[in-house]
Amino acid sequence: MKKYILASSVSLLTISFCTVASAQSGTRSEQQATRVDEVIVTAQRREQASQDVGVSLSVVGGEQLDEKGISVVNDLENAVPNMEVDSQFGGGQPQFRIRGIGAREYSSNNASTVGIYVDEVAHPYTVTTQGALFDIARMEVLRGPQGTLYGRNTTGGAVNIITYAPTADFRAGFNAEYGTFDRFKVEGYVSGQIAPNLLGRLAAVTEQGGAWQYHRDTGEKLGDLDKSAIRGRLTWDASETVTVDLAATYSIDKSDGRGFRLLGPYKVANGSVTYPKDTAWRITGWGISQRLADVAGVSTDAKPFRDNDGFDVNARIKADLGWADLSSITAYQTFSRKEYNDWDGTRFQESDVYFYNDINVFAQELRLSSTSDGPLQWMVGAHYADESIDGGFYTEFRGSTPPNYLSSLINTAYDQSVSAFGLFTHNSYQVNDRLNLILGLRWEKEERELTSRGTYTAPALPPAPQTFDTTMEEVTGRTGLEYKLTDDALFYASVARGVKSGGFTTYNSPNSQAARPFKPEIVSAYEAGVKSDLFDRRLRLNGALFYYDYKDQQVQGIEFDRTAGRLGKITNVPKSHIWGGEVELVWAPINGLTITQNLGYKTGKYDEYFAVDSAATVAANPPDGPWDIIISNDRSGERLSFPKMNYGGSVGYDWDMAGWELRAETNYNYRDELYSVSSASIIDAYWLWNANFSVSPAGANWRAGLWVRNMFNTYYEETRNGFNSSSRPTTSPSQGRTFGVRLSMDF
Structure with missing residues (x-):
């Protein structure tokens, strides 16, 4: 609570300072309040004002990326409520989570719960998203299941990156x-x-x-x-x-x-x-x-x-x-x-x-959209994808054999192919000036095939390869309504069903049976929200509440095969749920001053989950198997592992003085604590603050500035690694305070 009071106090002090500076500059026309800018988005495959889109949506403009320190897609977690992105164990394999929907794994072969799109083109494997962000017009983050508008189906949401x-x-x-x-x-x-x-x-x-x-x-x-x-x-x-x-x-x-x-x-x-x-x-x-x-x-x-x-x-x-x-x-x-x-x-x-x-993806999408001004707006589409991802990883882990106590070089290799085809439609009907009804449907069929030899140790010859396959055929969709409470306030509600593909576990395992497929996960999402512009559009206030009914949630777990024994793999939790909400605010109280605030909260529990107790199962069976007796623990009622809350915002002020244009800005984000499954420990909550100051001669084509990131030199961690047991965990730290200069010029 002290941290929240501190954040609010700093914000109020900044606002007060900016207000005084504005009054002293005397360059604005009587300091009349400005309006919050209208933002045009393409979240629903057509240009619309963001306030007219009845979905939970956050937009980060291209000009804000440097100010907020967003240099890779992962950094969006510090600007968007209820979103987290972890580069698993400090590596280049990120996992995206929105509203608690997301995986934690370091292999590269499984689909993401959050769709990443660059100019409408899907990046189905998130390892490909780690390049530099550049020449970006804006980034749109949609929360909730997506599938009736986009080429791929996701349970968590979508990130749309739009370049200039x-x-x-x-x-x-x-x-x-x-x-x-x-x-x-x-x-x-x-x-x-x-x-x-x-x-x-x-x-x-x-x-x-x-x-x-x-x-x-x-x-x-x-x-x-x-x-x-x-x-x-x-x-x-x-x-x-x-x-x-x-x-x-x-x-x-x-x-x-x-x-x-x-x-x-x-x-x-x-x-x-x-x-x-x-x-x-x-x-x-x-x-x-x-x-x-x-x-x-x-x-x-x-x-x-x-x-x-x-x-x-x-x-x-x-x-x-x-x-x-x-x-x-x-x-x-x-x-x-x-x-x-x-x-x-x-x-x-x-x-x-x-x-x-080595990853190769070919995709073809066709869409037919209505152009009439009538009450019915419709869109139908088809999407086909052909994907191959080959590779794996070599590992060396702590061993128990003298003289060096190291295991031999271990290789886990696989070849995977994916073929996916989907038909989707999104339709809206304007009943009257205030009520708009929405209906979207999607049918898709996806076939995945993986060939694996399991994990083998060089120089021994690898075992014979085994091929596994899984097919998903699902109907999903969304129904909802948008109702204009006033000309500047929109209420929306929806029920959506989303699905994430099943797949294969490609972790270290002496038996290729660990690659047996896990099932798709399905989310039934219930959401209601309000978008409003108040006080002659000086204040924008948006909020949403959601409840997710989660079926066959994909988690890292343990299974036992009768002959192969213990298999560490991705498993399915039969039933769980998540609920929470977001609030986003943009306020322009006086000319030149813009204040943003956002708050996200979520929590969830396992409703039905009997997890294998590895130690008890090993003890209950003969040393060399067969493993016929499986001991499980009832984990129903256990809280899901993700940060409950994040809070963020920014204060920016633009003013003129003595023929110069100046801008001062600070932005901040609080991230709640996170339980690390790998190390069986808590990653502490943290605050992160950035600040920027820039100046330019009035009307000039260049601008110079100063910036500082992680202004208070906060220590915070991304992930922890317990592969050498939870008694010897290591952690992936994030960078401390940095500062520098910036020069921009346009011709």
Whole structure:
């Protein structure tokens, strides 16, 4: 509670300061209140004011990304209520959760509970979303099951990333920043007409430097960024009724990985060294063995690293048929992942992993949408996807065999293919000036196939491969209503059913039976909310409440096979539920001053869950099996593991003084505590504050600024790792305070 009072006090002090500064500047017309800007979104596949869309929706504008410190999609968790993104165990495999719906796993082969879209093109494997964000117009985050508007079906929600389109007039510009630990970022673009009826835009970015961690034994630095990307877009008016949009993006990421800290004293397996608990924030350790270096194609002095590259190309065609618009989206994506992580955080090889993946995705979508001004608005669509993801990972874990107490090099490899086809429709009917009814449906069929040899130890020959398959055929949908309480207030309510694909567990297991498929999860979502603009649109206040009925929730668990014994794998919880809500506020009390606030709360429980008790089951059966007696614990009533609450906001003030345009801004976010399943411990709650100040001559085409991120140098953790048992956990820390300068220029 003290933290909430502190946050409110700081906000009020900032508001008071800005109000006084405004009164003293005397450059505004009698300090009359301005209005909250109208935001146009495409969340429902057509341009609408965000306040007219009857769904729970948050929008982050492209100009806000730098101010809020959003450099990768993961950072959205500090700007959007009831959203979390974890890079699992400090690696490049993020997991997205919205309203508590989301997985926690480090393998790359399963579908995400949250759909990630870039210019309407789905990224079904979240490891491909970790490139630099650049040339972004806005980001839209939708909460709740999606499937009647989008190419893929998700239970948690969707993140739509919309990049800037080519412009008819010539424009160019760049944004450069330099900061602590010699980190710098340079982003630029050029846009304009290339030929009659042909517009183009070329944008590029590079991020370099920033090594903030160091090796406890050698002092060597870790954490340098080495990311670059380039995107080209063409818009061709092929005729008066046909427009073609072409886009291609190439990205490369050769950044250092994240180092781990020791949460307690750590005695290495052979007993030669006992490390004390790490107290220095930036300290870490690593060391790759010769055999793991050989398979990774690096030397034994390699740091934790990423060596990823991806190429995306798509064509979006829109044809005006007179009575309807026909849209076609054809997309192809290829991505290569190579990544080495040292999870034990020491120079000993006791929890090291090297990931390797090749991902290829082809997708085709067709949509037909009404164009009439009548009460009925309709859209029908079809989506097809063909995907392959091959690869796996090598691991070295703490062992018990002298002289070095290390296991041999373990390989877990798989080949997976996915074929998906869906038909969907979204329709609305305007009953009268105030009431709008909505009905959406989706049918889809998805086939997944995975070939695995299980986990085997080199140089032994791998076992014979086994192939597993799973098919999902589901009907989902959404029904709802939108009712205008006044011209500036909208009430909405909906009932939706969403489904997330089943899949395969690709963890370390001596038996390939661990890859047997788990079932899809299904969410029945009930939601009601209000969107309102008050006081002549000086204040925007939106809120929503939700209840989720969760069936076959996918969680990390344990199963026993009669002959194979214990299998660590993803399992299904028969029944659980989640409920909560969000409030978002934007207030413009005086000209130049904008205050935003957001609050998200959620909680949930298992309603029916009998989890296998591994120790009791092993004790109840013969040492070498068969495992016929399964002992379970009733975990019904146990709270689901996610942060209950997050609270955030910003205060920004623009004013003129002596021929200069100035802006001061601060933004903040509170994240509640989180239970770490891997380490069986609590990750503490934290506050995160950023601040920005910028200045420009009135009417100039350039702007200079100062920024600070994590202003109060808050220590906070992302994930914890208990692979060497919960008595020896390590943690993935986040960066402390950084500061720097920024220069922007447009031509």
